[in-house]
Amino acid sequence: MRYCNNRAEDVKIAYIGGGSRGWAWNLMSDLALEQSLSGTVYLYDIDYHAAKNNELIGNKIPKYYPEYDNFTYKATETAAEALQDADFVVLSILPGTFDEMESDVHAPEKYGIYQAVGDTVGLGGIIRGLRTLPIYEEYALLIKKYCPNAWVINYTNPMTTCVDILYKTFPEIKAVGCCHEVFGTQDVLITALEELRGITGLTRDDIKVNVIGINHFTWLTEAKYKNIDIFPVYKEFCEKYKTTGHGKEKEAENWMNRFFKGNQRVKFDLFLRYGAIAAAGDRHLAEFCPGSWYMKNPESVAEWGFSLTPVSWRKDRTKELMAQSERMASGEERFEITPSGEKGVAQMKALLGLEDLITNVNLPNRGQIPNLPLGAVVETNAVFTADSVTPVFAGEIPAPILGLTSRTVENQQLVVKAVIDKDLKPAFSAFINEVSNHLDLEDSKKLFNEMIENTKEYLGMYQF
Numbered sequence: 229m230r231y232c233n234n235r236a237e238d239v240k241i242a243y244i245g246g247g248s249r250g251w252a253w254n255l256m257s258d259l260a261l262e263q264s265l266s267g268t269v270y271l272y273d274i275d276y277h278a279a280k281n282n283e284l285i286g287n288k289i290p291k292y293y294p295e296y297d298n299f300t301y302k303a304t305e306t307a308a309e310a311l312q313d314a315d316f317v318v319l320s321i322l323p324g325t326f327d328e329m330e331s332d333v334h335a336p337e338k339y340g341i342y343q344a345v346g347d348t349v350g351l352g353g354i355i356r357g358l359r360t361l362p363i364y365e366e367y368a369l370l371i372k373k374y375c376p377n378a379w380v381i382n383y384t385n386p387m388t389t390c391v392d393i394l395y396k397t398f399p400e401i402k403a404v405g406c407c408h409e410v411f412g413t414q415d416v417l418i419t420a421l422e423e424l425r426g427i428t429g430l431t432r433d434d435i436k437v438n439v440i441g442i443n444h445f446t447w448l449t450e451a452k453y454k455n456i457d458i459f460p461v462y463k464e465f466c467e468k469y470k471t472t473g474h475g476k477e478k479e480a481e482n483w484m485n486r487f488f489k490g491n492q493r494v495k496f497d498l499f500l501r502y503g504a505i506a507a508a509g510d511r512h513l514a515e516f517c518p519g520s521w522y523m524k525n526p527e528s529v530a531e532w533g534f535s536l537t538p539v540s541w542r543k544d545r546t547k548e549l550m551a552q553s554e555r556m557a558s559g560e561e562r563f564e565i566t567p568s569g570e571k572g573v574a575q576m577k578a579l580l581g582l583e584d585l586i587t588n589v590n591l592p593n594r595g596q597i598p599n600l601p602l603g604a605v606v607e608t609n610a611v612f613t614a615d616s617v618t619p620v621f622a623g624e625i626p627a628p629i630l631g632l633t634s635r636t637v638e639n640q641q642l643v644v645k646a647v648i649d650k651d652l653k654p655a656f657s658a659f660i661n662e663v664s665n666h667l668d669l670e671d672s673k674k675l676f677n678e679m680i681e682n683t684k685e686y687l688g689m690y691q692f
Contacts, residue, residue, distance in 0.1 A: 229267070229315055229580075236580040239267030242314035242375070244307060244367060245321035246271025247278025249549035251383055254568035255318065256286050260296035261565065262573050264582055271303045272310035278550075279303040281557040292562050307367070311374040316576055319367065319390070320383040323360035324686050326546065330539040331682035332356050339675055341664055342523040344511035344536050347385040348444045349636055350664050353515075354643055355679045357386045358655055359686045361393045361647040368397035379579050379615075381406055381572050382590075387443040391590050392605045392644050404617055405590030405605070406572055407443055409508035416492060417451055417458050417505075419474070420465035427453065437507075439588040439609050440597060440622040442633060442640075444512035446588070446607050448505035449623065462505060466496040473533040491533035494522055502628045510534040516632055519664045581614030591619050599624040604637050635663060651691045652680065 229238050241259075246252055252271070259265065269286065273279040286301030304310045311317065332352030333343050346352030364384075371378060380403035384390050391405040414432040421427040430453065438450035451458040465474070473491025490510035498506040498513060506513050511534050514522040522532045529536055555561035571587045578585035586609055593606045596619040600606055609620040625633050639658035646655035659665065660672045667675065680687065 234582065235264050235266065236577075236582060237266050239265055239316070239576070239580070240314045241267065241269045241576075242310040242317045242378070243269055243271050244310065244317065244319050245273055245384070246282055246303065246310070247273030247275045248282070248320050249278070249546070249553050251318075251320040252282050253285070253563070254570055255572065256282075256289065256299075256301075256563070257565045258568050258570065258573040259299045260289055260293065261567060262577060263296075263298060264577060265573070265580070266298035267300075267315075269299055269301050270310035270314070271301060272307045273303075276303065276305060278553065281553045284557040285553070285563050288556070288559065289563060289565070293565060296565065307370055308374055311370055311378075314375040314378045316579075317371060317375065317378050317380045318383070318572065319364075319380065321360075321363065323356060323363060323384070324683060326539050326543050328359065328683040328686065329356065329542070331679055333537075333539050335679050335682065336675060339667055339671060340525070341519060341666070342525065342529065342536060343664070344514055344523065344529070344534060346515075348387065348512060348515065349639070349662070350515045351659060351662055351675070351679065353386050354639070354655055354658055354662070355683055357389050357640075357643045358646065358652070358680075358690070359683055360384065360386065361389055361644065362689055364390050364393045365397045365647070368394045368401060371401060372398045376400065378402070379576070380404070381575065383572075386640075386643075387590055388605045389640050389644050389647075392592070392640070393647060395592055395605075396644065396648065402617070404575070404610070405443065405607075406570065406575070407446075407588070407590065407607070408570055409444060409512065410437070410439055410446055410448075410588045411569060412509060413448065413495070413505065413507040416474075416495065417453075417462060420461050421453060421456075421458065424461055424464055424468075425456075427456075437609075438620075438622055439507065439607060440625060441507075441607055441629075442600075442605070442636060443590050443607050444508045445516040445633060445636060446507045447626070447629065448507045449626065451505060459505075462499065466499050469493075470496045470500060475533070490535075493533045497522075497532075502626065504626050504629060511537065515664065516636060517663065519666065523664070575612050578612035579615055579617070585612040586610070586620070587612070589617070591617065594619060596620060596622050597625060599630060600634070600637060601641075604641065632663065635661065646690070650689050652687075 271279040280303040283301045283303040290297035333346035382405045387405045414435045473493040475491035494510035608622040642654040642658035
């Protein structure tokens with residue numbers, strides 16, 4: 229890598245999960261639009277054909293957009309080749325297949341336990357973690373061997389435990405976990421200011437927030453536009469829409485908002501309960517709360533204005549994306565460059581010293597949240613500068629939400645312990661301690677064993 233005229237050139241990015249038909253395409257768009265960076269993206273995926281398609285898609289960008297010729301793409305057959313001397317590593321993988329995820333999400337339903345996503349917390353999140361974290365142990369060691377000074381950006385869920393195991397396996401690693409959920413909440417605050425105060429033309433960067441919590445159960449304890457405290461405005465907004473919800477997503481029906489939509493009623497209810505702004509999508513927030521609150525059954529989910537995302541839909545959508553990938557790789561369909569709204573490329577730019585950045589990320593707790601355990605992975609703002617990420621002191625988790633947060637942190641640490649010890653007993657302790665699990669011990673054992681059996685192919689390293 230070298231610098232020339234305030235540009236970073238010959239940047240090497242290793243993309244693990246490089247056959248992705250979502251995050252990889254987002255990265256391609258964002259890199260094309262960031263003309264202060266140039267270099268090569270090395271794409272590694274266990275599905276080499278998918279990575280090769282992305283190589284072809286990425287390298288066709290200058291054909292359609294001659295002004296965007298700053299990055300080239302190369303699929304690799306080994307992770308080592310992708311990682312060797314990388315400046316940045318992007319991790320975005322699917323642990324196992326959607327068959328295993330189908331069990332994670334839907335096996336508990338016959339016991340009356342529902343999950344909107346099933347990839348972060350809850351019973352499905354625990355089992356997914358057992359599959360995912362051993363893979364992350366391996367990648368942490370590969371990063372230590374081939375690119376120990378690289379900055380690692382993780383997008384895979386369960387976010388918290390993925391970042392945690394990276395640091396526990398390679399303590400000197402330079403890794404952050406990135407999530408866009410807070411950005412959506414800033415959009416809601418913009419809507420409240422527009423509707424109730426007539427303030428228009430705002431962007432997310434205009435909304436200054438203090439971020440605190442854990443991934444997907446993240447909160448704002450401060451929110452300001454210039455000298456305006458947004459909390460009174462948001463309270464008024466919540467009171468106005470607490471029963472009907474408020475969501476522009478109702479206006480359009482497309483693949484994303486069919487099952488990802490939400491009308492913010494869960495957000496509003498949590499604010500009115502606790503006085504802090506819940507800063508994630510309703511589908512995620514609901515999974516950190518007792519099932520009787522928002523996910524008693526599919527009918528109550530519908531009443532609260534969000535959706536359970538069936539894994540059958542994910543499977544069908546994957547087939548559509550695979551077909552689209554083939555069309556774009558062959559040149560039958562043009563790759564459209566669209567800003568993703570993610571901060572990954574902006575983080576790279578800041579870490580390369582081209583500009584400073586403040587944004588929310590997941591990092592081990594160094595005291596930025598004093599009333600959560602040191603070392604536990606938490607989500608707060610952090611300052612990105614040249615080769616440095618420094619978490620911002622966020623203060624204490626508000627007392628009313630500390631209980632739910634601490635319980636989840638304890639469960640996440642039990643899952644990490646299970647992975648490190650290669651012993652399922654700590655994972656079962658987390659399973660029975662999950663706030664959504666209303667089952668007695670015997671039914672908990674039956675369900676746990678069933679879910680483990682359904683993903684046993686990926687759990688050969690554990691003691692059963």
